[in-house]
Amino acid sequence: MDITNLIEPFENALKNPATEVRQWKSEQRRRVVGFLMTDVPEELIHAAGFLPYGITGGDAEMEMAETHLQPWVCSYVRNSLSLALGRKLEFLDGLIIPHTCDTTRMLLDLWKHIRPFPYMEDYRLPRQIDRPSAGNYLIKELERIKYGLEQFAGEPIDPDTLKQSIILYNHNRGLLRRIVDIHAQDPTMISSRELYTLINGAMVMPRERVNELLIQIEESLDKSSNHEVNGKFLRLLLSGTLLEPFEILDLIDSCGGAVIGDDFQNGYRYIETDVLVRDDIIEALAGRQLKRIPSAAFDIKDRPRRKYLADLAEEKKAHGVIFLHQSFCEPENFDYYDNLQAMKSAGIPAIRLETQFGRSALGQMRTRIQAFMEMLGGGSQ
Amino acid sequence: MTSGKVFKTAALMKEVMARYNEAGKDAKRKSIPVAWVTAVFPVEIIYAAGLFPYYPENFGAVAAARKVADKLSSAAEARGYARDLCGYARCGIGDAYATEHPIGEILKPDLIFCCNTQCGSLPKWFEVAGRFYNVPYFLLDSPRVGIETDQLCKSYYVEQLHEMIAFIEKVTGNPFDYDRLSEVLALSNEACRLWNEILDTAALKPAPFGFFDASFHMAPIVTMRGTQEAVNYYRVLKEEIDERIEQGITAIPDERYKIYFDHIPCWPKLRWFSELFASRGALVAVSQYTHSWAYSFDLERPLESLAESYTHEFVNRCFDYRVQRKIDFMEKYGVDGFVLFSNRSCKPNAIGLYAKSKLIREKTGLPGVVFEADMSDLRFFSEAQVLAKLESFFEQLK
Secondary structure: OOOHHHHHHHHHHHOOOOHHHHHHHHHHHHOOEEEOOOOOHHHHHHHHHHHHHHHHOOOOOOOHHOOOOOOOOHHHHHHHHHHHHHHHHHOHHHHHEEEOOOOHHHHHHHHHHHHHEEEEEEEEOEEEEEHHHHHHHHHHHHHHHHHHHHHHHHOOOOHHHHHHHHHHHHHHHHHHHHOOOEEEEEEEEOOOOHHHHHHHHHEEEEEEEEHHHHHHHHHHHHHHHHOOOOOEEEEOOOOOOOOOOOOHHHHHHOOOOOEEEOOOOOOHHHHHOOOOOOHHHHHHHHHHHHHOOOOOOEEOOOOOOHHHHHHHHHHOOOOOEEEEEEOOOOHHHHHHHHHHHHHHHHHOOEEEEEEEOOOOOOOHHHHHHHHHHHHHHOOOO | EEEOOOOOOHHOOOOOOOOHHHHHHHHHHHOOOOEEEEOOOOOOHHHOOEEEOHHHHHHHHHHHOOHHHHHHHHHHHOOOOOOOOOOHHHHHHHHHHOOOOOOOOOOOEEEEEEEOOOOOOHHHHHHHHHHOOOOEEEOOOOEOOOOOHHHHHHHHHHHHHHHHHHHHHHHHOOOOOOOHHHHHHHHHHHHHHHHHHHHHHHOOOOOOOOOHHHHHHHHHHHHOOOOHHHHHHHHHHHHHHHHHHHHOOOOOOOOOEEEEEEOOOOOOHHHHHHHHHOOOEEEEEEEEOOHHOOOOOOOOOOHHHHHHHHHOHHHHOOOHHHHHHHHHHOOOOOOOOEEEEEEEHHHHHHHHHHHHHHHHHHHHHHEEEEEEEEEOHHHOOOHHHHHHHHHHHHHOOO
């Protein structure tokens, strides 16, 4: 069975998120709480009765942010704020911004002043996660977020409801991970573009509906699989904060490659870790956050990012690595040199592409990716 | 009435800082661990533990003031560290890789401590340094604080101070001496008290001392608070300022206006700015920056007190708190206008500055301007643009 029809709703949701979300709101008569990608406890938002909505970018007039943000502020934040200023996020009732860098740490207050939503919250993540104090603090910070959501909802979050939300999200992550595995075994079954469309589409759609569709996709993939590993493709590891633009994936797919691993906020990092289902739910949520795969925002002593990437490249037998970095992303840039050295030591060729959210120079990127893949032994098919 | 006379104490400052730098080298020779720390960091604990605290930010500021930030930075840029990273960080990383050291080599760390109250650039820079020098790295994490006292942030920080002290005890093999901490805190209190008395003289009309003087004289309060040397230094400076008040020596000739300035000075252009403002009869009197070191520790509850001070520093506060604090300073010093430096090396201070400027204008009715530059890297400084902005600002002063 062709899975194209099943992937289409995800594509549509990413292209026109407002349409789908508005429909959900009018059917459900419930509210929507947005977040910047992706270190937020969506399970809490869901359990409080809101639709968690990830701001994944969109067609924004980026100039609208110019009077509020300096030109050196990253393009994801410019894009997100421009969407709000252009009234393209009017369906949101709330917003949570996780502190993963200086820009996100300063953004919510500014946003409040220029285009407020009824509910707005900073999620003050701990920036060291190795010592016991980090977990103790994070539990209390999560309790604070929970309390704020309850105030906005007008009622407390029922522990059983929260447990159900966790089960729902774990199920979702499990389904997506299973599809990731199928893709890595044989990318002709489901392409890189299709895979990341599912992961990102999940962020802007009701999770119940996402899981229904994913179950069908997985069944369909299982049926058509010949259960053999397809070795005839270039295996690429991608690394960065945000996977964008998706045209890169088309290019990789069309050059006979596949993305077999990544550490993006809107990639594998989003789905890798589950929440333990247990009674001390907030501790379990904190536990998940602390166990997420390393990113530029969190230096983990016993699991440093460069080692994680090198190990992943080895485990997945990657032929090459593409560092996909947003211009002006300071944390990412601080990590780059040492990440690159780790790749060099592991003998894995790497290139770095600089992106501008919604504004990347695609032609130039195409040329560089093609040259890189030819160098690795692949090429246009 | 005379003005613009060089402070006698300036010579002492050079001596004091030379002694401090020599003490760093001496620590290396004597195998006293050199601990890198950040400007807003409970250095009192480092002094009390007998480690030598070193400030790579100070290294960055000196490189900037001597106009070699771009040269030092190039060794970092050649390795893929982008030009838009914090200028201090590029100088520090650049110096690690550079073969030439135009301001002398950065003092190599044995331990790296960082507090992220100021920003997220410092921890990323210090992580890189920890890997480069292959030494332990310890982050004191300070989540952002709102308008009110934040108990959660405070208790998290206290817990981390305990973790840090245990870490230091392990490294040094000595139990931490809380009596010594009390002494250090008392010295820190005294230096901060003197420093803020000195800063307050900028409110006099005309004033003997202004922001550009403070930028020159601030090194000891940043690097040596908690020592007798810092207390001695500011006593001498305070005496000289009192003399100047008696003798009618003013910071600038013909002071007609007082200006509020945020935040860090543009180091390589310090003299250019100071002369420009002076030539317009405008004394830059006050900045949140130089007022950062205004601690008053409670010796009865040292760790709690350190946690309150270092987490609740203005740079770690919310938008509304910071706007109000700027306005409070403007009122206290009776300023006639404000100049806000949108410093691309300092995101926590620069982001939101346009909105803050608008709000302050509305609330105070004062003229104000925001200009773009970098605190250390002249490649991001357009003299014509900055001058045009400031000229139109000067025209609005009444």
